[in-house]
Amino acid sequence: MEAVKAILQGLDVLLVLPTGGGKSLTYQLPALTSPSGFAVVISPLIALAKDQVEDCLDRDIDAALWNSETDEVVKTRLVQDISCSEPATKVLYTTPESLAMPRLLDALKEAAAAGCLTLFGVDEAHCVSQWGHDFRPAYLALASLRSNFPDVPILALTASCTPAVRHSILDVLCMGASAVKLQASANRPNIAYEVRYKELVGSQDDLLRDLLEFIRAAPGACGIVFARLRKTCDWLAGMLCDADIDAAAYHAGRDAAQRLRTQRDWTQGATNVVVATVAFGMGIDKADVRWVVHWDAPGSLEALYQESGRAGRDGLPSRSIVYVSHAELQQMRSLERGERR
Structure with a gap:
């Protein structure tokens, strides 16, 4: 709940929480508690994002997916939805590559200007460090989130990270000195x-x-x-x-x-x-x-x-x-x- 409170206060958060520790709740709750707000979650894999959307829908959370496989009709409907004053979508899952597309980016800027964009969640955030410098340069482009959306908090989530990876995540995502850094015990006694x-x-x-x-x-x-x-x-x-x-x-x-x-x-x-x-x-x-x-x-x-x-x-x-x-x-x-x- 500490991470959720920080996000609601408009602060960036780096959350290191063991696998199965309920990381998804930290980006879902701020969106669900806002009548007109929605969260954007950046996922490393299309298959993973699909599973996350299905999980949300199973729990009656309005979730949607935007990636290279998304139908153009669906994209048009999503642009219309997230651009309105009270979007039906509560969690929008996408990839770093799709987030760089002008069509989605412009719609999100409009939503942010209207105060509807609650947060950006970067799931499996260690990929920023491990993949961004290699075969997924779009991860490094996430640095533009801070300049494009200065008032939207960023929540970086990972199950574990070394001090070097943590520094890389904070640096690439331009999470300033005020960013809240939370880390649960990594012990899995079972x-x-x-x-x-x-x-x-x-x-x-x-x-x-x-x-x-x-x-x-x-x-x-x-x-x-x-x-x-x-x-x-x-x-x-x-x-x-x-x-x-x-x-x-x-x-x-x-x-x-x-x-x-x-x-x-x-x-x-x-x-x-x-x-x-x-x-x-x-x-x-x-x-x-x-x-x-x-x-x-x-x-x-x-x-x-x-x-x-x-x-x-x-x-x-x-x-x-x-x-x-x-x-x-x-x-x-x-x-x-x-x-x-």
Whole structure:
């Protein structure tokens, strides 16, 4: 509630809250308490934004989506809605790229001038730092939010971030010295963490047998296996299926329809295990994930926390298993030393 109070006072907020901690309420409540207000939430992935819209609609919150896949008729209707004195839309989800489009930007400026734009929420805000300098330059363009909307508070949300990432978020989003910085404990006591060294487990076949034994020890349990490469996802999913485990691969090499079907099957319990690259973990909201396995070492401790945090959202005992080799650890240390220079 501290974050909500700060937003209602017109202050920028950086909120670091563990996965499953109710981050979405912090941008929904200010909009819902304002008769004529609505929030804009900037989401990193279209699939994630779709899930968030569906979740809002299931709870009778008027939510809408604006991205590259949105029909022009829908966009026209949304422009008309958010430009009126009392918009029906309470939460508008979009992407950094779509937010830069003049049509949407102009409509939001009009809404802000009328006092209807309650806040900008930047979901999974660590992407500002991790993706903005690489393959998503539109994240860096979010710096213009402060100049275009000087009176609209910005709420940056993430499950975890290092001091360096926190500084980057505050810097890129031009959140001034008055920004409120809130951080809850990152402890997830219901998740048991375990590292399994690949050299001690044995060969590739031994590793696969070890994974199968782990999965079979809890038949029917819902889980995620993260792998670095797409071909590894396909291979592992195939091997699990051959072992009579309901599994499917998810990565950017699959077409959108396949990815959506895989995600829905897994969310609804038709598939128990998803073998995926890290993009799948972004914003996954499924309470009964009992385990998360990293087939390869995660990119950082922060990434491990983010990705393993998909497990145990219901508070029940869950597990995180990381398979790591000496070579992977050396590579991670080398990268870390390079970042410090």
